Amino acid sequence: MIMSRRIVLGLLGILLVLPSAVRAERPNIVFIYTDDQAPTATGFSGNPDLKTPNIDRLAASGIVIQNAFTVTPVCSPSRAGLVTGRYSTEYGILDWIHPQAEADLGLDPEAVTWMKLLQQDGYATCLSGKWHLGTADRYHPTVFGYDEFMGIRSGGCPPKDPVLEVDGEDVKQEGFTVDLVTDYALDFMTRKKDEPFLVSVHYREPHAAWLPNREEDWEPYRDLDPELPKPVHPDLDVERVKKMTREYYASVASVDRNVGRILDLLDELKLSENTIVVYTSDHGYHNGHHSLWFKGNAHWMLKELPEQQWDQIGRKRRPNLYDQSLRVPTIIRWPEALPQGQTILPTMSNLDWFPTLLSLANIEVPEGLNLRGRDFTPMLKGLRIGWPNDLYAEYSMRHGAFVDMRCWRTPQWKLVVDFANSGRDELYDLQNDPGEFENLIESDDPSVQTVFQELRSKILHKLEELNDPLLDRIQVENKSE
Structure with a gap:
């Protein structure tokens, strides 16, 4: 009887230890999400004027997804698509959410998100940075699966000394926003290093305004004569485009420096091998491409605006679904399970992150969810499958112009x-x-x-x-x- 009792107690001990051991083997996820980053605004994309050594380091040790797109090239709709794996029109989010004019608009609180499913499966979850899916409390990030939130619910804040929400209270901060957002993410990772975690790092950068920023980020671009996208329109406001490009690149440099801080901490905590790091953006951006600035709601950058052609679109606007707006720089790294230093060519969209991240974390998508995104894990692991490379995109612009654009690519x-x-x-x-x-x-x-x-x-x-x-x-x- 004594021996039987010891065996039973031993088995019970194993059962008590096993769940935490299994959890410890799950991959952590660090999802780095920039705002307004052009697909051409990285070093690894071949930009000769822009130095992004830390993003490039991530690309060299991970997988570059060359044909990564968003399905809507403006902030709130793209973010809705990211977290739900569905098109934003399905949730009535057509354009960026105006925090004053659209205070009651936000993502449906009943929407299922991948961060909520990770949370339910035992992940510690945090969002540090920008939300922009509704400012009312019923749209708070913690409703959608984040244990902790520090940042802004609205679309923007200054690049320095912002007011950020911390522990549910708006607090005036001292410092650069990009650094403060990273500080909180690093603290969360340190506190949760012994359990599986998801930390979403949603930078407001390189969204305007770009200055001020740290001297070390601004100095390499202060006197830069940036190369302009070809062809150059004869009436392009060249000096204005170059000035804005210099400032924009400095903002990208601020992001890059902080990506380095994240990668260094993962190394320091010995978490790099079993941490999935994703780097991407909410949409692309025009830096003079097609003589435009901004994204799907772009402005002309000409000295004289063209004649107005449509009653619902003013002279300064050029709503578009150009690839420069839709394509996003994208990297994924997981040294323990995925190849390193590779580029894959199949077309993927922001909707695909939902099933893919759950698949990598070995979490099943609930039945009946009817996701629009697709799991591209097989391609990440080097398999060739019959993947449809078509893309459907949409943008119903409502701020500054009225358009209902739909695209098949x-x-x-x-x-x-x-x-x-x-x-x-x-x-x-x-x-x-x-x-x-x-x-x-x-x-x-x-x-x-x-x-x-x-x-x-x-x-x-x-x-x-x-x-x-x-x-x-x-x-x-x-x-x-």
Whole structure:
């Protein structure tokens, strides 16, 4: 009986220890998310003017996803897509959320997020930085799966001495915002080093305003004569673009320096091997590309604005779904389980992070969730599968202009239809015109018109699949014609 009792007690001891041992083997996740970062705004992308040694270090030791896109090139919709794995129109978030004019707007509190599923599976979770999915308490980040939050619920704050929410209270801080956001993330990682954790580091940088920033970040760019994107429009305000580019690059440098702090702490805590580090952005950005500045809601950067062509779009605006707005710099590193120093080419979107991160953490997606994103874990592990490389993108701009753009992109062709402004359709042959300079929408080539019809049909089918409210308006307009 004594021996049997010892065996039973030993088994009980194993059972008590086993859950924590299993948890300890789960990967930590550090999700670094910048704001307004152009796909060309890193060193590893080949930019000759910009030095990002720490981001490049991450790229060299991880996997670069070369064809990574957002499905909506503006802040709040992109963030909604990231956390839910669904299109933002499905939640009624069409444009960036204006904190004063749209105080009641935010992400549906019933939405299932991947950070909530990680939290339920035993992960300690933290968001440090920008939220921008609703300012009311019912939209607070802690509702969606974060144990802790430090940062801003709205869309922006100054780059220095900001007011940040800490422990539920708005507190005036001293220091640079990018550093303060990192400080909190590092503290959280240190406190939670003995349990699986998710820390989302959502920088406001390199969103404007870019200055002031630390002298070490500004000094390399103070006198830079940056190379401009080609071709250069004859009426481009060159000096203004160059000045803004210098300041923008300095802001990127601030992010890079703090990425180094994160990577160094992971090394110091001996967590690097079993920590998934993701680096990406909410959307791309124009730094003079197409003579524009900003993202999907871009402004012209010409000395004289073009004539207004559409009643619902002012002269200074150029709403767009160019690749420069949609493509995002993206890296993932997990030394223990994924190849290092590689680049993968399949097309992925921000919606794909939901199933992919859960898959990497060995957590099942709940049945009936109807995610729009797809698990691209097999490609990360070097497998070749029949992955569809098409991308569906959308942007219903409501601040500064009124557009309803929908896009279907393949590796060769891209169609953008603006259902709110007749005559704004765009068709590009990406294989021969990757810069999207020649709009073929009026081409009389029968093969081009066949492509147009095929892609437009795909867009309409997608509207039906998503039950997009835009479809009702289109049907009413078609009946009235």
